[in-house]
Amino acid sequence: MTSDGGIQIPSRLPLLLTHEGVLLPGSTVRFSVDSPRNMHLVSQRLLKGTSLKSTIIGVIPNTRDPEHDTDDLPTLHKIGTAGIAVQVVGSNWPKPHYTLLITGLCRFSVSSLLKERPFVLAEVEQLDKLEQYTTPATSGASAEDGELGELSQKFYQAAVQLLGMLDMSVPVVAKFRRLLDSLPKETLPDVVASMIRTSNKEKLQVLDAVSLEERFKKALPMLTRQIEGLKLLQRTRKMSPDNEKRVLSVRKGGVFPGRQFNLDEEDEDDDGDDITVLERKVNGANMPEAALRVCLKELKRLKKMPQSMPEYALTRNYLDLMVELPWSKCTKDCLDIRAARTLLDNDHYAMDKLKRRVLEYLAVRQLKTSLKGPILCFVGPPGVGKTSVGRSIARTLGREFHRIALGGVCDQSDIRGHRRTYVGSMPGRIINGLKTVGVNNPVFLLDEVDKLGKSLQGDPAAALLEVLDPEQNHSFTDHYLNVAFDLSQVLFIATANNTATIPPALLDRMEVLQVPGYTQEEKVEIAHRHLIPNQLEQHGLTPQQLHIPQDTTQDIISRYTREAGVRSLERKIGAICRAVAVKVAEGHRLTKTETSTEIQQQQEGDKAAPPEMPIVIDHVALKDILGPPLFEMEVSERLTLPGVALGLAWTPLGGEIMFVEASRTEGEGQLTLTGQLGDVMKESAHLAISWLRANAKTYQLTNMVGGRDPLEGTDIHLHFPAGAVTKDGPSAGVTIVTCLASLFSGRLVRSDVAMTGEITLRGLVLPVGGIKDKVLAAHRAGVKRVILPKRNEKDLEELPANVRADLDFVMASNLDEVLNASFDGGFPGTSSSHSHPQLSSKL
């Protein structure tokens, strides 16, 4: 190919007929080809050839409409560009085609066609001399005199001007800049024409301009037009670098593979209509007078604003939101108390007290629609159905439901929005929620109000107050909207794990409904009535395919979960469903080994058979799927040494059993406490020790060597295991006393006793809170006897009958009674019950 230093294209070239795009020398264009001739050319020539020569093809623009492409060869354009195929990519999707990346070398004209099939081969004549392109810009050809020299100089300067207007930090622009100086000037018309925004027709004109002079003349106006366009753009748009980059949007084709400058002004044609549409929407949004006035004002400003102003987008977004808000759209309440009761009952097992209160609330609402009553707040451990009751309420009312998670919200603008002067300002969650549901009377569930945070950005609780206050919320003003929105039709329901951390002012507005944890039996019922059917459905299974017997459910509840609610129970059932879904999907391909454990044991005889339906989850299968049990009944094991007692604690996650351990060593009477304790707990420990010391004689308590003072020459260590959880509160008092009494007397505490209660220095037992959750926890743990403060007797009524029947309650008013009930056969000294005749709680 090389002769005398110049590069020559072969005299016979296969021709690629292209519909899209025009290849000019010096540029690289991507072509997608799928016509039979072109496909043959690629497969037989480009993909088979091995020499450089075989990659050179002629590209001829085919101006004929591709729709009417027929088998016979169209009349070819006379001039084309020879190019090197630098990349060939084939694909079968959506139909077989190749994508070619071709770099243009030089013009040629077609002398004669040699063959038409399978691809076009032609005798061609090279028009541009390739050696021209290798001559540096400074020498020879460019230094031409006369009109051509002038033209090329002018063109060069225009190109420099164009570059000056572009952002050099864009790599494509920087590359163009480098190329501009290193390329010979006579190649510029081709290069520039392929780079700036030109139509195919214009490119064709440049291609057809064989004489250099003519080429410059054709391309120059295109370049000047581009510069003018850009100038106009810069004038109207105060160009931020971002805008500039946007203008240089990368398009298909161009000098650099796959890239092209798009320097055109953006289309602004339908903008006028757009605003008219918006205006119509504003007028039709049925908003109150004040809001409408603001919108019309903004609309007026918008009309005057050039689109390129950043404020344009802001105002536009604002108006879009205003139009979308449900100012007067609402759903009609369809409340039928009887139907509501059925629905609540169907959706939820147990929780009778809560359901009763909810029905009362709904009934009152029905009688008096403009009810300004308190906000209901469901308080209870996770997974007890608070959210799901909220959802049911929405359903019974026929209203939309929206959940607003408040956990971790510590900025008041989360609730009330940012002022529009901020960059990236947004409306708050309330307004956003209204936009989402599209009606102004939804049920909003404010989830986890007890997890609201506080920060420098203001107190979100204060903002919530305004939202929830029936006196104020008819004109709630979101900072972003800056006009009042009437929230009085929204039904708010709140949920929390713990009332202690709800800001008091907020708590004041709410009616707290406790949702305690479930008993084992309730959980079994919930599992079989709700969770299992739901999970089966979610996993595409039917009861004919999977059966979980009650025994198994009980096993899951007691050995794989330890919670007040049913959330992890639901997850475990989900895990079983997934495991079974795999088996069902595998169907008859089950192997022998797989069947033997998973499926019922009786299948052993028929090992190669598909799993028998339904797959029954027994204990073996359960262990296989969920792994070894996470919780064992550890109570009796741990109470095998003196100095251990079982207490009951309340946490926001429900009741818990809590071990208290004590040990003594020789020392100087020091007390060590470990296990993340709060101050109140430490005080209880000191109280307990003081009381035991004072009564050591009565109870025959001794130190390690049998001395009368249990603390003499002895160090005591009290430990509350599960150290990750901070424990505080007075309710462990009785447990500490019992634990120490056991240590000092060397006797074992009964292994099936758990207790709770506050103590006084004089040995009284005072009432404590959270009795229901605590007793349920004891019941879960398999405890038989529960010692409670006498004054908590009334709380027993809340317990389910079966739990009450299962447990033996000892209602103690003083520590004497506690110790008596904690040790088998009573505690020494109790026979002389006259020792505390004066003790009876007056509190």
Ligand code: ADP
């Ligand atoms: P919470 O909001 O209290 O944390 P959820 O409402 O998310 O709990 O409940 C968790 C899951 O337990 C849900 O799938 C819910 O349907 C189910 N669930 C909880 N309590 C009951 C119940 N009493 N009857 C039926 N399903 C329940």
